[in-house]
Amino acid sequence: xxxxxxxxxxxxxxxxxxxxxxxxxxxxxxxxxxxxxxxxxxxxxxxxxxxxxxxxxxxxxxxxxxxxxxxxxxxxxxxxxxxxxxxxxxxxxxxxxxxxxxxxxxxxxxxxxxxxxxxxxxxxxxxxxxxxxxxxxxxxxxxxxxxxxxxxxxxxxxxxxxxxxxxxxxxxxxxxxxxxxxxxxxxxxxxxxxxxxxxxxxxxxxxxxxxxxxxxxxxxxxxxxxxxxxxxxxxxxxxxxxxxxxxxxxxxxxxxxxxxxxxxxxxxxxxxxxxxxxxxxxxxxxxxxxxxxxxxxxxxxxxxxxxxxxxxxxxxxxxxxxxxxxxxxxxxxxxxxxxxxxxxxxxxxxxxxxxxxxxxxxxxxxxxxxxxxxxxxxxxxxxxxxxxxxxxxxxxxxxxxxxxxxxxxxxxxxxxxxxxxxxxxxxxxxxxxxxxxxxxxxxxxxxxxxxxxxxxxxxxxxxxxxxxxxxxxxxxxxxxxxxxxxxxxxxxxx
Numbered sequence: 001x002x003x004x005x006x007x008x009x010x011x012x013x014x015x016x017x018x019x020x021x022x023x024x025x026x027x028x029x030x031x032x033x034x035x036x037x038x039x040x041x042x043x044x045x046x047x048x049x050x051x052x053x054x055x056x057x058x059x060x061x062x063x064x065x066x067x068x069x070x071x072x073x074x075x076x077x078x079x080x081x082x083x084x085x086x087x088x089x090x091x092x093x094x095x096x097x098x099x100x101x102x103x104x105x106x107x108x109x110x111x112x113x114x115x116x117x118x119x120x121x122x123x124x125x126x127x128x129x130x131x132x133x134x135x136x137x138x139x140x141x142x143x144x145x146x147x148x149x150x151x152x153x154x155x156x157x158x159x160x161x162x163x164x165x166x167x168x169x170x171x172x173x174x175x176x177x178x179x180x181x182x183x184x185x186x187x188x189x190x191x192x193x194x195x196x197x198x199x200x201x202x203x204x205x206x207x208x209x210x211x212x213x214x215x216x217x218x219x220x221x222x223x224x225x226x227x228x229x230x231x232x233x234x235x236x237x238x239x240x241x242x243x244x245x246x247x248x249x250x251x252x253x254x255x256x257x258x259x260x261x262x263x264x265x266x267x268x269x270x271x272x273x274x275x276x277x278x279x280x281x282x283x284x285x286x287x288x289x290x291x292x293x294x295x296x297x298x299x300x301x302x303x304x305x306x307x308x309x310x311x312x313x314x315x316x317x318x319x320x321x322x323x324x325x326x327x328x329x330x331x332x333x334x335x336x337x338x339x340x341x342x343x344x345x346x347x348x349x350x351x352x353x354x355x356x357x358x359x360x361x362x363x364x365x366x367x368x369x370x371x372x373x374x375x376x377x378x379x380x381x382x383x384x385x386x387x388x389x390x391x392x393x394x395x396x397x398x399x400x401x402x403x404x405x406x407x408x409x410x411x412x413x414x415x416x417x418x419x420x421x422x423x424x425x426x427x428x429x430x431x432x433x434x435x436x437x438x439x440x441x442x443x444x445x446x447x448x449x450x451x452x453x454x455x456x457x458x459x460x461x462x463x464x465x466x467x468x469x470x471x472x473x474x475x476x477x478x479x480x481x482x483x484x485x486x487x488x489x490x491x492x493x494x
Contacts, residue, residue: 036164037276043171044272045331048265051182051190052332057265059188061257062127064248064264066192069117070137072245073110075237084226085152092152095226097217100149104216107145111138125257129188136192143199148206149214155283162209169205174198236373242380243406247399250391259338263396266342267349267403269327273316274353281309282357289365298362299422305358307432313351314436318443320347338396345400352407359414362421371417379410 052060081099085092118134121127154163178194185193248267252260285305292298320327324340324347332339363372383406390398419426 036168037279039164040168040171041272041276043175047175047178047194048268049331050179052265052336054182054186055188055190056258057261057336058257059191059261060265061252061259061261062125062129062133062188063191064260065121065125065127065252065257066130066133066137068245068248068252069121069134070110070114070141072241073113074141075241075244078237081226082152082155094219095222096149096152096212097215098219098222099152099226100146100214101216101218102223103147103149104145107142111141111145114138114141125252127257132189133192136189136196140192140196140199143196143203147203148210148212150210150212151206153210155287166205166209167202170198170202173201236369236376239373239376239380242383243376243410246380246383246387247391247403250387251396251399254388254391255396259396262336262338263342263399265332265336266339266346266396266400269331269339269343270320270346270349271353273320274313274350277309277313277350278354278357281305281354282361285358285361286364289362292365295422298366299424302358302362302418302422302424303429303432306355306429307435309354309358310351310432311435311439313354314433315439315443317347317350318440320344320350322443342396342400345397345404348404349407352404352411355411356407356414359411359418362418363414366421368421371421372414375410375413375417378413379406382406382409 081095081102085095085099115135115138118131121134122130151163151166174194174197177197178190181190181193184190248260248264251263255263285301289298289301292301321344324343328336328340328343360372363369383402386402386406387399390402392398394401415429416426419429
């Protein structure tokens with residue numbers, strides 16, 4: 001134990017001690033956020049594994065439809081104030097009260113619309129329970145609207161160890177409440193109430209981690225300045241609305257709530273790894289890219305970050321594709337027989353999502369969100385033109401194929417535009433695939449040798465092969481990040 005302690009002590013000091021450079025702050029920030037988001041995802045999977053055995057796919061379908069109504073309103077009305085404050089180079093203290101007031105006004109407007117839409121949702125999908133569920137979601141929106149705006153300092157200053165602490169309050173409380181309510185209620189209301197309880201806990205925690213007493217104050221000058229940045233992001237949200245919600249809307253109307261619940265469950269399992277990786281990467285790389293002073297540093301940081309992300313996500317997506325029957329069987333049980341096929345297709349979103357987060361951080365930092373709009377607009381065009389015929393002819397599997405194909409097309413467009421933005425040929429980014437392809441070789445060998453019909457008896461083999469692939473991918477990622485180059489990426493900062 002003493003030898004192990006000696007080896008772990010420097011690592012612990014590196015993670016929790018004061019950073020000696022911005023490079024270390026970025027590295028430790030990614031690790032802390034990845035650990036926090038990974039723990040949040042794990043808690044979510046534990047909740048799913050229990051609740052999915054107590055409720056039906058139709059219950060999850062109603063939950064998905066309600067979140068669809070809430071999601072597009074929140075997504076479209078997002079003012080991007082937090083991103084504007086992170087990008088702002090000077091002290092943001094004079095803006096905080098304006099941000100808090102604006103988010104309350106926005107939350108109140110959204111809550112009124114959601115509560116008022118309850119009769120429409122009830123009639124459209126013929127689900128009486130929506131009359132109770134929609135007001136619960138409206139209340140949950142208002143609870144999140146009063147969260148402490150001063151937590152933006154934690155992201156802005158890369159104080160990410162403390163940032164994950166308050167955000168973990170939601171998943172932990174949601175797990176406890178979700179399981180207890182599912183046992184008691186045995187219907188979809190358990191999902192809605194658990195989300196509300198989780199948001200209450202997280203909002204309280206936001207004031208505990210960064211004490212602040214906000215006041216209702218709306219400075220028109222500050223608001224216009226922040227909205228100026230948000231206005232440039234509005235087009236991106238508009239096309240993103242189509243990309244993220246069109247498939248569920250068509251599936252729900254054409255195929256019904258049960259299939260919608262299965263499709264949403266597959267989507268949640270597929271995107272969870274990508275969100276766990278992409279969220280921390282974007283949260284760290286946006287302020288990091290914003291602080292770099294030359295295109296030379298941007299080029300090197302872009303190459304390194306993409307290489308790190310692909311080293312981890314390529315074998316991860318292949319693992320989910322191969323072992324999807326095993327994953328669904330262990331997590332959800334026998335009542336979700338249609339999910340493995342959907343999951344095997346949607347699994348590749350775990351590559352496109354974090355890689356797109358990296359490129360979006362670059363576009364935002366260089367104030368070229370218009371390029372991201374073009375890339376996501378191409379994706380939206382694919383979705384709009386193909387989603388309905390795909391669903392009517394091939395069901396939910398057609399929707400999964402269109403969603404995945406459009407995401408891959410969008411990523412290729414982003415890579416092309418980003419490479420030209422920083423003065424690179426697109427082919428110069430091809431070496432970023434090397435680590436991920438190398439880590440995928442053990443998985444490909446298993447797939448060729450055993451096929452995709454993996455049963456519970458193959459759990460040991462799956463864990464061994466997956467662990468070998470993860471070691472290769474993570475070691476490649478660390479070597480890419482740790483090796484110094486001529487340009488010393490992430491150190492040439494303002």
